[in-house]
Amino acid sequence: MPPSSPRRLSARSSASFCGFNARPGGNSLPEGAGDDGGSGLPAPAIQLPNDARAARFIGGAPPAGHGPDRYLITVHALDVEDIGVQADNTPAFFGFTIAPHILARATLTGTAETPAGR
Structure with missing residues (x-):
C-alpha cells in the first residue's frame, strides 16, 4: 500500500516492485521492465x-473517490x-541487507487517483 492509502494496515508501506543489481550508468527502464519475467531489466538485475x-x-490501485495516493520510487x-x-x-529482507551498504539514495514521489464512481 502506498503511504497515504486508507487500506494500509502497518506503519510500513508495501513494496509494489523491488529490483536490484543494476549496474551504474543506467538512467531509465523501458516500459514493461517489471513484467512477470523481468525481461526489461538491464542484466544482471x-x-x-x-x-x-x-x-x-x-x-x-487507490480506492475510488479517496483522492490521490502517493507512490515512492527509491533508488x-x-x-x-x-x-x-x-x-x-x-523486499523487507532486501532493505535490511542493503542498509549498511548505502552510499546515496534518491526518492521520487508520484501520485495516482481513481475518480469517484469508477
Whole structure:
C-alpha cells in the first residue's frame, strides 16, 4: 500500500516492485521492465517478489473517490556490486541487507487517483 492509502494496515508501506543489481550508468527502464519475467531489466538485475509475493510490478490501485495516493520510487547506490540477496527473498529482507551498504539514495514521489464512481 502506498503511504497515504486508507487500506494500509502497518506503519510500513508495501513494496509494489523491488529490483536490484543494476549496474551504474543506467538512467531509465523501458516500459514493461517489471513484467512477470523481468525481461526489461538491464542484466544482471533481478526483481524480487513484491509484498503480494508476485515477482512483477503491481501498479497503483487507490480506492475510488479517496483522492490521490502517493507512490515512492527509491533508488540506492551501494558500495558493493552484488548484494547477495536471492531472487526469492522479500523486499523487507532486501532493505535490511542493503542498509549498511548505502552510499546515496534518491526518492521520487508520484501520485495516482481513481475518480469517484469508477
